[in-house]
Amino acid sequence: MKIAGLLRSAALVTAVALVPATTASMAQIDGRAGPEFAKLFATYQRVKASYVEDVSDEKLVRGAIDGMLAALDPHSAYLDGSDLERLNTLIDGNYSGLGLSVVMEDGAVKVVSPFKGSPAAKAGVKAGDYITHLDGELIYGGDLDEAVARMRGKAGTSIELTIFRSGREEPFEVAVTRGVIELEPVTHELSAGNIGVITVNEFSADVGADVFRAWAKIREEAAGRVSGLVLDLRKNPGGSLDEAVALSDLFLDSGRIVSQRGRARGETLLYDAETVFRGDMAEGVPLIVLIDAGSASASEIVAGALQDHRRALVMGERSFGKGSVQSLLPLGPNAALKLTTARYYTPKGNSVQEGGIEPDIAVPQLSDPDLALRQKYLTRESDLRGHLVNEIGIEDEELENDTVKDPRFQLTAEELEEQGIEDFQLHYALETLRRTTKSSIALRD
Numbered sequence: 001m002k003i004a005g006l007l008r009s010a011a012l013v014t015a016v017a018l019v020p021a022t023t024a025s026m027a028q029i030d031g032r033a034g035p036e037f038a039k040l041f042a043t044y045q046r047v048k049a050s051y052v053e054d055v056s057d058e059k060l061v062r063g064a065i066d067g068m069l070a071a072l073d074p075h076s077a078y079l080d081g082s083d084l085e086r087l088n089t090l091i092d093g094n095y096s097g098l099g100l101s102v103v104m105e106d107g108a109v110k111v112v113s114p115f116k117g118s119p120a121a122k123a124g125v126k127a128g129d130y131i132t133h134l135d136g137e138l139i140y141g142g143d144l145d146e147a148v149a150r151m152r153g154k155a156g157t158s159i160e161l162t163i164f165r166s167g168r169e170e171p172f173e174v175a176v177t178r179g180v181i182e183l184e185p186v187t188h189e190l191s192a193g194n195i196g197v198i199t200v201n202e203f204s205a206d207v208g209a210d211v212f213r214a215w216a217k218i219r220e221e222a223a224g225r226v227s228g229l230v231l232d233l234r235k236n237p238g239g240s241l242d243e244a245v246a247l248s249d250l251f252l253d254s255g256r257i258v259s260q261r262g263r264a265r266g267e268t269l270l271y272d273a274e275t276v277f278r279g280d281m282a283e284g285v286p287l288i289v290l291i292d293a294g295s296a297s298a299s300e301i302v303a304g305a306l307q308d309h310r311r312a313l314v315m316g317e318r319s320f321g322k323g324s325v326q327s328l329l330p331l332g333p334n335a336a337l338k339l340t341t342a343r344y345y346t347p348k349g350n351s352v353q354e355g356g357i358e359p360d361i362a363v364p365q366l367s368d369p370d371l372a373l374r375q376k377y378l379t380r381e382s383d384l385r386g387h388l389v390n391e392i393g394i395e396d397e398e399l400e401n402d403t404v405k406d407p408r409f410q411l412t413a414e415e416l417e418e419q420g421i422e423d424f425q426l427h428y429a430l431e432t433l434r435r436t437t438k439s440s441i442a443l444r445d
Helices: 031-050 057-070 081-092 144-151 207-221 241-249 298-308 371-376 413-418 424-434
Strands: 018-020 077-080 095-097 100-105 108-114 130-134 158-164 172-177 179-181 186-191 195-200 228-232 256-262 269-272 287-291 313-316 324-330 335-345
Touching: 031 057, 057 077, 100 144, 130 144, 186 207, 195 207, 195 424, 207 241, 228 424, 241 256, 241 298, 256 298, 287 298, 287 424, 298 313, 313 424
Parallel strands: 018 324, 195 228, 228 287, 287 313
Antiparallel strands: 077 335, 095 179, 100 108, 108 130, 130 158, 158 172, 186 195, 256 269, 256 335, 324 335
């Protein structure tokens, strides 16, 4: 999925793991809720009778529903009309717009990340930017869905963004021409030393099969045996839970991949290896999984499964920390409820909610000249208002980045650029695979 701002429930980095609804019937209303419903109805009557302007029933009921769901968590929402249509469009994998993942933060639209090759990225929009105006009109304090709807539009049309960027004293304007955003869910390349790199940008339909085909092409292109593989899940906001299971299953030949546990019996499900793909497609090949703060939901399921089974070395930065599952529950022909119905757990029973996946080797993105500022303004699940709390309880200090300077990571972005290194994290992963053997990495006992 692509734009976090499209749906309030997908409020950050589009971290949504959609699963089919498993509950067939609506729960009976507890009789004790009667007095509370009486308050709601009394408020409705008073507004209808005394508000300064006439208010439609539709507006009041929708406001009550939105308020009810907003009181739960950042990922639950009521969808109808254009909202539901946008969700279906995103799942299909294309739309017309700017190619941004955004979130509402304290009334401001904040860019989580522009998608690779998108119109926004080409125009110079960066992660951490705040969009304050659209075509000169202030959007601060407004509705996120409305802002995103305005940013979307017919390919070829333009929109002017007013951006506030940390480190600059004054806001500035950027004109972006909308395009058809057709992200390639999976891309691949063969690096020096017969090391393959497979990048998964999103978990839309058939990602597991796409990765399988990418691996086959890497083997065809390699001069001899493939000596290592990097699975890049950075800035991947998630998507289909089924595809996360399928991707994990490509590299596992036994054991649990993920479990989801909900309050209702039907919401507790177990997902095991060998249910989608047979065997380990890259058996014997050392594997590194790259993650960062933009790796969420389905990405964390894959990273957690391969890490717990010691099939891969996880490298990069601590992930986003979204450990909940949303079910899409139909409410008639043109509406649905996207409701958080379960939490998911790694094979070892760990919840990534709030804490995320901690890499085996923490590697900062030194090639980013604004690394220090971006680290300061990073947003994760634990920063979202109303987020679910990890049941085991995680102290804030446990979520802080390690501030101890690592002697391996002292080069500046300028020095790396002089060496021709544009992506330090990927460079470090490739160099790690080149200088180690399969007995000491990614296949550890």
